[in-house]
Amino acid sequence: MARQGQITRTRPVKACIRCRTRKIKCDQAKPTCNNCTTVGAKCSLDPSIDTPAREPLVQRSNHQITPKASPGSTNGESPNSHVVSETGPDPADVPNGSRSVTEHPKKRRRFRASCDRCHHHKVRCDQKLPCSRCSKVGLDLRCSYNSKFADENIPTVDPAVAINEADLDTLWREKSRGDSHWRVLLQQINLSLGYRSDELVEEFKRRERSMTYEEPLLPGNYPLGGSYFTTQPTHNTILSWIPERSTADEYVQSYIASYEQTYRLLHKPTFFDEVKSFWIDPAKVDPEWVALYMMVLGMGYAALNRGTMPTGEWRFFCRRMFGGAQEMLFKTSFLAKPSLCSLQTMCLMIIAKETFAATCFQGDTCWPLVGMTTRLAMSAGFHRLLPESVISVLEQDMRRRIWTTIVYLEIQLACTTGMPMLLRIEDFDVLCPANIDDEDVSPASVSMQIRVNSEPTNASYQIIIYQAFPVLLKIMERLNHEFNGLMYEEVLHYDAELRKSLLALSVLKTGYLPCAASLQHEYLPTDLDVHAIQIDIFFRRVLLMLHRRFASQPAAEDIYPQSYWSSLENSLALLAHNQALCGEYSAAALPPGQLTWFSGLFWQDFLSAGLTAAIHLLRKDGATLSVPANLGDNLISTCPARNTIIDTLTTCVEIWRPMQSRSVCTARSFTLLERVAEALQSTREGCSQL
DSSP states (O other), X not given: OOOTTOOOOOOOOOSOHHHHHHTOOOOOOSSSOHHHHHHTOOOTTOTTSOOOOOXXXXXXXXXXXXXXXXXXXXXXXXXXXXXXXXXXXXXXXXXTTOOOOOSSOOOOOOXXXXXXXXXXXXXXXXXXXXXXXXXXXXXXXXXXXXXXXXXXXXXXXXXXXXXXXXXXXXXXXXXXXXXXXXXXXXXXXXXXHTOOHHHHHHHHHHHHTTOOOOOOSSOTTTTSSSOSSSSOOOHHHHHHTSOOHHHHHHHXXXXXXXXXXXXXXXXXXXXXXXXXXXXXXXXXXXXXHXXXXXXXXXXXXXXXXXXXXOHHHHHHHHHHHHHHHHHHHHTSOTTTSOOHHHHHHHHHHHHHHHHSOSSHHHXXXXXXXXXXXXXXXXXXXXXXXXXXXXXXXXXXXXXXXXXXXXXXXXXXXXXXHTOOOOOOGGGOOOOOOOSOOGGGOOTTOSOOOOOOXXXXXXXXXXXXXXXXXXXXXXXXXXXXXXXXXXXXXXXXXXXXXXXXXXXXXXXXXXXOOSOOTTOOGGGSOSSOOHHHHHHHHHHHHHHHHHHHHHHTSTTHHHHSHXXXXXXXXXXXXXXXXXXHHHSGGGTTTSOTHHHHHHHHHHHHHHHHHHHHHHHHHHHOOSSOOBOOGGGOSSSOXXXXXXXXXXXXXXXXXXXXXXXXXXXXXXXXXXXXXXXXXXXXXXXXXXXXXX
């Protein structure tokens, strides 16, 4: 036992700082120990790394304060002369190997095993994600292990890109947007309902005080916002995140069933062969392909399990896949030397970010990202027609597919964000993708047996999109220009051209109803084709923007009848798609996971349609909406009864209700639509239901 007033000796510390802090065994290997090497962390044993000096441990004697000297002491010492100094004894008097006593002892960093909420309430946690206690009280979204996972390379959202709620309204007003954005509808709604802008803002803020929003799945600057992890993961660590073969194959099939047929970024036979090669020796596969594989796994898992898996587990896996793909892409020279594989990965990152964007501001970041991808593709010559002697038949067709997808994303995001198109039809001369199935061409093929366009293939949907590029690019170039100089005759011409694409889509899909504005459940297709509906939504959103300026004019029903009725028709068709895909009638046609990704990708399209239909209903006093017979066959002959449209809009509001917890943007959109639906319900009195 140490004598009174003596400092206890301590053992020399040989473990690295990281192992010692976590209280795990350190093998003391140099330059880095095995534990630090496994997780890719910096080891304090490495002499080339500047590490801070070790902080001394707090070592106190058994009795820091000796009894006070007797009053009769005559040695001239003060009564407190035997008290050990708080700053420690003089270094010369301290035995070798001992440590001094510090004034402020270092706080012990304990490894936290419970979730943050259980730790705060000091209750036992089962350490699941989410844990049973959080699930029992309905707080799955708030169950997090931030302290536990901080050193386990779990992706975290960058707080530097978060938008301050106080600046939200200012940022919204100052954002430069064209006529294609739905912001222009808000002023018309306020005028129709008699609301002041400050009144709506106060309503928004009042509701937001009681709302708890989901944490964004992706950072605002993804995938170019620096490291996605707290520490840099190693190559082997990222590979260990990929699930076992059978599970991974299931996620790949889910991706092909949900995304691939529309965007068509993969040649499936070649991709499956590459997957087999990967599982033979994963460490030898190029990081560029691993990035593509992880994006496919993440998007397939999200489409399959969103809404069916616990939120914490779903987000945990998606963040690992998307973050790991980013780290693998950064290991390549994708900016200096873009390849087919890197462009495929970039396109998937744009689609993922557009689908899982937490706010409309985060969705706006997809526009500059797709612009960069377009320029990378142009630098690699994807926009030019190359002779067959230069590249193989398969590579030539794949370059056409990728370029078609990039231009489609460019138009789609310009439409959604209200930003101008920087690409013209004169900028590329590459041909349309060949009308073939993936099995019709292989790396060894020297020619392709191209089928006629009337024969459905894997490329049919992409061909319809490509054939509409000339008119789509001209429309977007004029719509989002500072001075929208579209004449009414030009609008009618572009309308007729786009309706040819809608007709080709309906011919391609037998039994598919491109104009679903009847809003009667028996007319909805029983076998939902989400890919055909996705393209139909795209074309109808463009038609909605094309006619918006003339349809919103006073007395537009008499002066611009084609624009007025076309605007109403397309808004109702979009609402019908929303009801068919996200409502109760879709449960028998598609599994739940296949529908939730769809609502995230097109929620702004459905919002724009709801606001447009509401404006028309607030301006129309009659109970029936009959289209004049002299407008031809382009429009439906009779719109549904007024009350039927109101019921459909009310049903869509209920469909959007669970989405309001995603972000402040979806919450405000729901609040506005709910107020509009309430105002329309009050107009039902005096209107007979036909």
